[in-house]
Amino acid sequence: MSLKIAIHGKPFTGETKSLMEDLWADIQAKNCQITLSDIFKAHLLEHSFDVEQIPAYSSSTGPHQVDMAWSIGGDGTLLETLTHIGDKMIPILGINTGRLGFLATISPQEVSQALDFLIEGNYRVEERGLVEVKTEVDLFENKSFGLNEVGIMKTDTSSMIVIKAYVDGNYLNSYWADGLIVSTATGSTGYSLSVGGPLVMPTSDIFIIAPMSPHNLNVRPLVVSSDTHLRFEVSSRSQNFLISIDSRSKVVDSQFSIEVQKAPFPARLIKIPGDDFLQTLRNKLNWGLDARN
Numbered sequence: 001m002s003l004k005i006a007i008h009g010k011p012f013t014g015e016t017k018s019l020m021e022d023l024w025a026d027i028q029a030k031n032c033q034i035t036l037s038d039i040f041k042a043h044l045l046e047h048s049f050d051v052e053q054i055p056a057y058s059s060s061t062g063p064h065q066v067d068m069a070w071s072i073g074g075d076g077t078l079l080e081t082l083t084h085i086g087d088k089m090i091p092i093l094g095i096n097t098g099r100l101g102f103l104a105t106i107s108p109q110e111v112s113q114a115l116d117f118l119i120e121g122n123y124r125v126e127e128r129g130l131v132e133v134k135t136e137v138d139l140f141e142n143k144s145f146g147l148n149e150v151g152i153m154k155t156d157t158s159s160m161i162v163i164k165a166y167v168d169g170n171y172l173n174s175y176w177a178d179g180l181i182v183s184t185a186t187g188s189t190g191y192s193l194s195v196g197g198p199l200v201m202p203t204s205d206i207f208i209i210a211p212m213s214p215h216n217l218n219v220r221p222l223v224v225s226s227d228t229h230l231r232f233e234v235s236s237r238s239q240n241f242l243i244s245i246d247s248r249s250k251v252v253d254s255q256f257s258i259e260v261q262k263a264p265f266p267a268r269l270i271k272i273p274g275d276d277f278l279q280t281l282r283n284k285l286n287w288g289l290d291a292r293n
Contacts, residue, residue, distance in 0.1 A: 003030075003118060006063035006090070008037040008081045009044075010073025010097065017047055019097060019108055023072065024049065026112045030119065035063055037084060040072075059084050068093060068118070068270060075101040075190075079246045082267055083143045091125045093118075093270040100283055102189045103147075105275050117272045124271050128186045128202060129226050130263035131245075139243060139250045145263040146245035148187030152232055152258060153179025153212060153242045155251060160215060161241050164233040167224060176215035179242075182230060182260050183208040186267075189281070197221045202277055207260075230260040 005027075012020050027034065034054050036044070041056040057063040062084040069092045071081040078094040078101075085092065094104030095111060106114050117123050133144045154161045163180045165172040183192035188200040188208060197210040198221060207228060210221040224230075234241050234256065242249050243258065282288055 002033055003068070003115075004033045004035070004066040006035045006037070006057060006066045006069040006084075007040065008059070008069065008071055008077065008084060009040040010077040011043050012047070012097070014047075016097065020047075020072075021049075023095070023097075023108045023111055026115065029112075030115045032115070035066060037063075037081075057084075062086055062088055063090065064088075066090060070095060071104060072097060073104065074098050075103040076247055078103045079147055082147055083248075085267075086143065086145075087265040089265060089268055091268040091270045093272075100280065102277075102280060102284065103186075103269070105280055106272070114272050118270070122273060126203060126269045126271050127266040128269060129184055129205060130265065130267055131182060131184050131187075131207065131226075132261055132263035133243065133245060134259040134261070135243070135252070135256050137252075137256075139252065140245060140248060143248075144245065146187075146248075147184065147267050148190045148246050149181050149183040149192060149244075150260050151179055151181050151191065151212075151242070151244040151249075152234060153244070154236065155238060155240055155242055157238070159237050160213075161234055161236040164235075165209065166231040168229050169231075172209075172222075173219065175211050175219065177211040177213055177219075179212040180232070181208070181210045181212060183210060184226070189284075192221070195221075198223065199281070207262075226262045228261075232258045232260070234258070 036056050037059050038056045044051045069090050071078040072095045095106045096104035130145045131150050163175040181192050185200040185204040186202045192208050192210045195210050195212050197208045205226045206223050207226050240251050
């Protein structure tokens with residue numbers, strides 16, 4: 001079977017070009033039908049890759065009629081690839097060309113074996129819940145969804161902000177803080193973890209509401225069902241604040257009311273044999289290692 005694969009990748013340097021050349025040779029050796037993102041194709045051409053005849057898809061509208069999408073880079077590249085896919089529900093494989101990631105877990109050396117697994121159909125697709133933001137203005141150009149988290153935070157130079165939070169219409173709390181993160185289960189290993197949020201198995205159906213540097217230290221992260229409808233009202237002395245979805249952010253006026261809920265479609269991540277979240281967790285967080293040795 002000839003797989004139809006859409007590929008998006010992170011820009012690479014001359015130092016890592018040989019790694020990309022080996023990876024590209026592996027892909028072409030399996031006789032797959034490739035479509036490149038317009039951004040990645042332009043970058044490959046700049047580095048003298050022979051991809052002129054390979055079709056490209058628009059990163060704004062995404063690929064069509066493909067079996068799967070590949071993200072070559074790190075976790076950030078996979079999040080970017082997801083914005084290309086949107087609600088098309090195309091499964092994504094994350095190939096990591098840097099340090100081990102929580103989302104992009106396949107090393108370049110494993111690509112040849114991974115392709116064999118994919119051609120044989122020896123893989124599973126894991127669905128991950130997405131978080132969606134709704135505001136009065138379309139800030140994120142119809143891409144108001146994220147796999148990791150939504151952040152509401154102060155701008156760099158402003159003082160702390162006040163975020164009044166409601167859960168299913170009921171008042172929860174007024175957070176005096178540098179910001180607030182609403183994380184998915186997948187995002188529990190991301191920004192949420194750095195502000196003291198809990199680790200959660202990534203297929204769990206929850207949101208984590210975690211304050212950033214709260215003024216009151218008794219305010220702790222809260223776990224709620226992902227079916228919960230959240231609403232936030234923000235006030236700031238500087239009259240503006242940031243809304244971020246994964247790695248994308250916008251500065252907005254403090255009059256905005258922000259609604260956060262589960263997106264109507266999931267992300268679909270490809271998992272090949274041996275790709276295990278618990279092992280990744282141990283490797284990334286150095287669990288079980290004795291610093292005295």
